[in-house]
Amino acid sequence: MSADDDMREALDTFVTEARDLVQQLEDGLLELEAHPSAAETVNTVFRAAHTLKGSSGLFGLRHLVQFTHVVETVLGSVREGDLGVSPGLVSSLLPCADHIGAMIEGLAAGRLEPDAAQAAEGARLLAALEPYLPDGQGALATDGADPAGGDPAPERAWRLSLRFGPDSLRNGMDPLSFLRYLASIGTVSRVSTDAAALPAAEEMDPETCYLAFEVELLSGAPKEEIEAVFEFVREDSDIRIVPADHQLDAYVWAIRAMPESDRVGDVLIGSGVVTELEMTEALRIQQEQAARSGTQPVPIGEILVEHGIVPRPIVDAALNRQRKTTESRSQDTTTIRIDAARLDRLIDLVGELVIAQSSTGLRAGAGEAQGEVMRLVDEVRHSALALRMVPIGTTLRRFERVVRDVGVELHKEVSLVITGGDAEMDKALVERISDPLLHLVRNSLDHGIEAPAERQRHGKSGQGTLRLNAYHDAGSIVIEVSDDGRGLDRERILAKAVERGVVAAGAVLSDQEVYDLIFEPGFSTAETVSNLSGRGVGMDVVRRNVTALRGSIEVDTARGVGTTIRIRLPLTLAIIDGFLVGVGSASFIVPLDRVTECVELPPGPLGRDCMNLRGEVLPFIRLRELFDIPGEPARRQNVVIVEQSGQRTGLVVDALLGELQTVIKPLGVLFSRLKCISGSTILGSGEIALILDVGPLVADHSEREHLLRARPAA
Structure with a gap:
C-alpha cells in the first residue's frame, strides 16, 4: 500500500469519527436549548468542537480548524459562565454544526478545500457568531489568521516525550506532521532525537518507524489540546506530556490555592497538569494491578508518578491538599468499528452456510449429529445478524x-x-x-x-x-x-x-x-x-x-x-424465517411472521374467491391462476391464511412443505417491477423458490376484485 493510500485510509477514519462528533454537537445544542443550565451537556458540546479542531489540524485542514475554533471559542465562553444559553445563540450555532458537517462530507468526497460558495457560507455564519465572541476576537471570523494562537490563556512550558509506534509509517502517519502542528499551537523551543534507539543500518526496515523525540513546547493551549494532537497514534505509541521542570513550582502554588475537599484526581485535573483521558488510563491500570495482586489498590498518585504522567512534587502537593480519600471507579468500555462491506460479506457467507446446511439435511437425514449442526448453524445465523442490529x-x-x-x-x-x-x-x-x-x-x-x-x-x-x-x-x-x-x-x-x-x-x-x-x-x-x-x-x-x-x-x-x-x-433484509409451499412444479416462500394458520380448502367454497372459515367469510387468492402455472390443481388443496394490516386473506396452494430459514437473493433489474415478489432463494435441493411479498399481493388482489365488481355497475 502506498503512502497516499495510507493517508487516504487515515483521512477516512477521521471522517468517520468527525461525523459522530458533529452529531454530538448538534444533539448537545438541542439539549441545551431545552435545558440551558445543563453543565455536562455544555462540556460535551465543547469537547466535540475541541476534538474536531485538534484532529483537523493534524491533517492540515486549515479551513476546518479556523471555522471550528470560532465555534469552540463561543462554547468556551458558555462553559466558563461568561455567556448564557439563549434561543438566539442556539439558532446561530446549529447552522454552524451543519456547515462543519458539510465540510466533513466534502472531505469524504475528496475535496480538501472548500469551494467559493462554501467559503462564503462559512463567512456568513461566523459573522452571525461575532456578537457572542469575547471582545477582540470578532476578527477571527474574517481575517483568516491562525486561530490556534489567539487563546488568551497564559503560556506554559511542557516537556513532550514522543516514542512513535513501529507501524506509524505503515498506517499513513508522518511523525514530522505532528511536530509541525505543535508549532501551530505554540512555540517549539527545542527538539532532540534519541539516536540510541536506532538499530544498525543493515537491520533497518524502511517501513518501520524508529523515531523518538524529546520536545520542549511553550503554549497557551490546555494540555487536552496538546494531547489531542496525538489522538490517531496514541494506541501504538508512547506519548508523555509533563510540565517543564522550571514550571513545577507554579503548579504547586496553584494546587495549594485549590479547595481542600477535592479528591487527588480532581485536584490534578483542575490544575491542568493531568487530563481526564490520562486519569481514566491511570484508574484502569490501578484496577488491573489490584486484580492481579489481590491486594488493596495502589494510590492513584503513585501510578501517575510511576508511569511518568505527573512529576512527584505535584502529586505530593495534591496529597497535602487532600482532606479525605475516596476510591474512584472507572468503567472501561471498548468498541470496535467494522467496515460495513466486511459485515455484509459475513452475512452473505452465513446465508450460503444456511443453504448448504439445508442441502446436507436433505441428504443425511435427521441424525443426532445433523441436529447438532443445525443448532450451531442457527446460532451462527442469529449471532451474525445481531452484529448488524442497531x-x-x-x-x-x-x-x-x-x-x-x-x-x-x-x-x-x-x-x-x-x-x-x-x-x-x-x-x-x-x-x-x-x-x-x-x-x-x-x-x-x-x-x-x-x-x-x-x-x-x-x-x-x-x-x-x-x-x-x-x-x-x-x-x-x-x-x-x-x-x-x-x-x-x-x-x-x-x-x-x-x-x-x-x-x-x-x-x-x-x-x-x-x-x-x-x-x-x-x-x-x-x-x-x-x-x-x-x-x-x-x-x-x-x-x-x-x-x-x-x-x-x-x-x-x-x-x-x-x-x-x-x-x-x-427486522432484517438478509435472512428470514419462511413457510415453503408448492403449486404444481413451482415453489414459493411465505414470510412466517405473516402466516396465522393453514387449513384445507373446503370442497364447496362460498364463491369463486372466498370460503367459510368458522363462520367468517375469508377471501382467498389462487396462486396457480395468479402466476399462470400450467397443470391441474391437486385433488386436496390447502389454504395458507396470512394477515396484513388486520386483514386476513387465504393463499390457495397444492402442498404445504413446512418451515425453513430463507436466504433472500435479489431478483435483479429485469424483475424489479414485480409487485408481489420480494426476492428469491435457493432451496436445499438446488431449486429456486420465489418469496411472496404479502402486502402488495393482498392489496393488488383486493384492488382487482374491487374493479371487477365495479364494472357491471359502470
Whole structure:
C-alpha cells in the first residue's frame, strides 16, 4: 500500500469519527436549548468542537480548524459562565454544526478545500457568531489568521516525550506532521532525537518507524489540546506530556490555592497538569494491578508518578491538599468499528452456510449429529445478524432538529416525545427508513398539528405533541409517527379524490380505503404550496420506499384528536424465517411472521374467491391462476391464511412443505417491477423458490376484485 493510500485510509477514519462528533454537537445544542443550565451537556458540546479542531489540524485542514475554533471559542465562553444559553445563540450555532458537517462530507468526497460558495457560507455564519465572541476576537471570523494562537490563556512550558509506534509509517502517519502542528499551537523551543534507539543500518526496515523525540513546547493551549494532537497514534505509541521542570513550582502554588475537599484526581485535573483521558488510563491500570495482586489498590498518585504522567512534587502537593480519600471507579468500555462491506460479506457467507446446511439435511437425514449442526448453524445465523442490529433511537433522535426548525418556520410550538429507542433493527433498514420518516414527521408538523391559536380555540394546549415510537411485534419492528393535531378530514380527502379522478363519483369506500388515498401519486389536500408541502409529492414515495423494504404502512386517525401513521418492517433484509409451499412444479416462500394458520380448502367454497372459515367469510387468492402455472390443481388443496394490516386473506396452494430459514437473493433489474415478489432463494435441493411479498399481493388482489365488481355497475 502506498503512502497516499495510507493517508487516504487515515483521512477516512477521521471522517468517520468527525461525523459522530458533529452529531454530538448538534444533539448537545438541542439539549441545551431545552435545558440551558445543563453543565455536562455544555462540556460535551465543547469537547466535540475541541476534538474536531485538534484532529483537523493534524491533517492540515486549515479551513476546518479556523471555522471550528470560532465555534469552540463561543462554547468556551458558555462553559466558563461568561455567556448564557439563549434561543438566539442556539439558532446561530446549529447552522454552524451543519456547515462543519458539510465540510466533513466534502472531505469524504475528496475535496480538501472548500469551494467559493462554501467559503462564503462559512463567512456568513461566523459573522452571525461575532456578537457572542469575547471582545477582540470578532476578527477571527474574517481575517483568516491562525486561530490556534489567539487563546488568551497564559503560556506554559511542557516537556513532550514522543516514542512513535513501529507501524506509524505503515498506517499513513508522518511523525514530522505532528511536530509541525505543535508549532501551530505554540512555540517549539527545542527538539532532540534519541539516536540510541536506532538499530544498525543493515537491520533497518524502511517501513518501520524508529523515531523518538524529546520536545520542549511553550503554549497557551490546555494540555487536552496538546494531547489531542496525538489522538490517531496514541494506541501504538508512547506519548508523555509533563510540565517543564522550571514550571513545577507554579503548579504547586496553584494546587495549594485549590479547595481542600477535592479528591487527588480532581485536584490534578483542575490544575491542568493531568487530563481526564490520562486519569481514566491511570484508574484502569490501578484496577488491573489490584486484580492481579489481590491486594488493596495502589494510590492513584503513585501510578501517575510511576508511569511518568505527573512529576512527584505535584502529586505530593495534591496529597497535602487532600482532606479525605475516596476510591474512584472507572468503567472501561471498548468498541470496535467494522467496515460495513466486511459485515455484509459475513452475512452473505452465513446465508450460503444456511443453504448448504439445508442441502446436507436433505441428504443425511435427521441424525443426532445433523441436529447438532443445525443448532450451531442457527446460532451462527442469529449471532451474525445481531452484529448488524442497531438501536433505532439514534435515528429517531435526529428528528429533534427537524421538529425544532420546522416548528420555528411554521410558528408552531411542538414537543417531541421519543419512546422505544432501544428497539433494534438491521442497520441497512435504519439508513433506508430515515427519508420516509423525515417526510412523515414534516407532514405531521405541517398538516397535522395546528397553530397555537387554533389549538386553544378547540380547548387544546397551545403546544402540540409529536410522538415517535418503536417496538417489536411478531418478528417485525413497528415505527409510529403520531400527533395530537386535527386528524384527517375524511370528506375532504374523498372530495379531492373524486375531483382528481382517483375515485369514481358515488363510490362507497370504507374509512381505511379513504385514508389510504393520501398515498396516491400527486394527491394533496393543501390549499397552498409551501416549502414543506402542497405539491402532491412525498406520501406516495413514502409508501413505495416502505414497500420496497418488504414493509407495510397504515393510517389510524380521529378527527380533532390526532393521527398515527404506523410502519411495519422486517427486522432484517438478509435472512428470514419462511413457510415453503408448492403449486404444481413451482415453489414459493411465505414470510412466517405473516402466516396465522393453514387449513384445507373446503370442497364447496362460498364463491369463486372466498370460503367459510368458522363462520367468517375469508377471501382467498389462487396462486396457480395468479402466476399462470400450467397443470391441474391437486385433488386436496390447502389454504395458507396470512394477515396484513388486520386483514386476513387465504393463499390457495397444492402442498404445504413446512418451515425453513430463507436466504433472500435479489431478483435483479429485469424483475424489479414485480409487485408481489420480494426476492428469491435457493432451496436445499438446488431449486429456486420465489418469496411472496404479502402486502402488495393482498392489496393488488383486493384492488382487482374491487374493479371487477365495479364494472357491471359502470
